[in-house]
Amino acid sequence: LVLLNGQHQPVIPSAPGAIQRWRIINACTSRVLSLHLTDHPLTQIAQDGAFLPAPIDRDRVVLSPANRADVIVRPTRAGQYTLVADPYQRGTGMMSGMMGDRATGPIILATLAVAGPAVSSSPLPATLPARPIPPGPANAHRELSFAMGMGGTGGMGMRFTIDGRTFDDRRDDQTVHLGSTEDWTITNTSPMDHPFHLHVWPFHVLDDSVGTPRTATRQDVVLVPARGWVRVRIPFTDYSGRSVYHCHTADHEDAGMMGTLTVVA
Ligand SMILES: [Cu+2]
Known part of the structure; x- marks a missing residue:
């Protein structure tokens, strides 16, 4: 069961021509939401709370757990529009079957009910105040490897590791100098x-192994594809101190798929 603001399939009233801004947060523990609104584009203006360079009409917005998207919805005609989360395969082969991804059909999240007299609203701005990507070359490159294997607690179940290790808050996994810009390649062997x-330092996605269109803005969660990789550019500005990075699939994080990061001034 997937709820929207604690409700099952709520109705969102609107009028023809009226603008609504929806900030969609994927608060699911492990589900990737592949969202579309029937017969209507989702005009995305922000990702993870940061403006895109310009509004973009999308047929579909894909949010992994903890991703956020701000979208503008302006129906031109009266009618019923359905917000749907389509099936998304989080894995390949046997894993996908084990995770039950195939068994899940489309999920109706809400209905946009558009009725009444038309209203006029001002056009969207052509550009938005996005932060540009920090120029390269980066001061340093790092590689992190996300992996899964057999033999979790007590030898049963799965192990979820980053660079072969599970989380230990007494260990410093990455040490970075404040003010530096780094390119990190996060590989996923699973x-x-x-x-x-x-946490703390948002990044730009440079590239990934499956050609996902880039958001061209700062984000703080990115899906690392199965048996693939993502490359991100991280400006370590503003704050020194200790923080963490982790898989945002809650059960993986709980099983130790997390590391520590120390930014030193
Ligand atoms: Cu994970």
């Missing part, structure tokens, strides 16, 4: 996707 999340 047969399922892992959403990489870094």
Whole structure:
């Protein structure tokens, strides 16, 4: 069961021509939401709370756990529009079957009910105040490897590791100098996707192994494809101190798929 603001399939009233801004947060523990609104584009203006360079009409917005998207919805005609989360395969082959991704059909999240007299609203701005990507070359490159294997606690179940290790808050996994810009390549040797999340320092996605269109803005969660990789550019500005990065699939994080990061002045 997937709820929207604690409600099952709520109705969102609107009028023809009226603008609504929806900030959609994927608060699911492990589900990737592949969202579309029937017969209507989702005009995305922000990702993870940061403006895109310009509004973009999308047929579909894909949010991994903890991703956020701000979308503008302006129906031109009266009618019923359905917000749907389509099935999304988080893994390949056997893993996908084990995770039950195939068994899940489309999920209706809400209905936009458009009725009444038309209203006029001002056009969207052509450009938005996005932060540009920090120029390269980066001061340093790092590689992180997300992996899964057999033999979790007590030898049973799965192990979820980053660079072969599970989380230990007494260990410093990465040490970075304040003010530096780094390119990190996060590889995923496992047969399922892992959403990489870094606290405190948002990043630009440079590239990934499956050609996902870039958001061209700062984000703080990115899906690392099964048996693939993502490359991100991280400006370590503003704050020194200790923080963490982790998989945002909650059960993987709980099993130790997390590391520590120390930014030193
Ligand atoms: Cu994971």
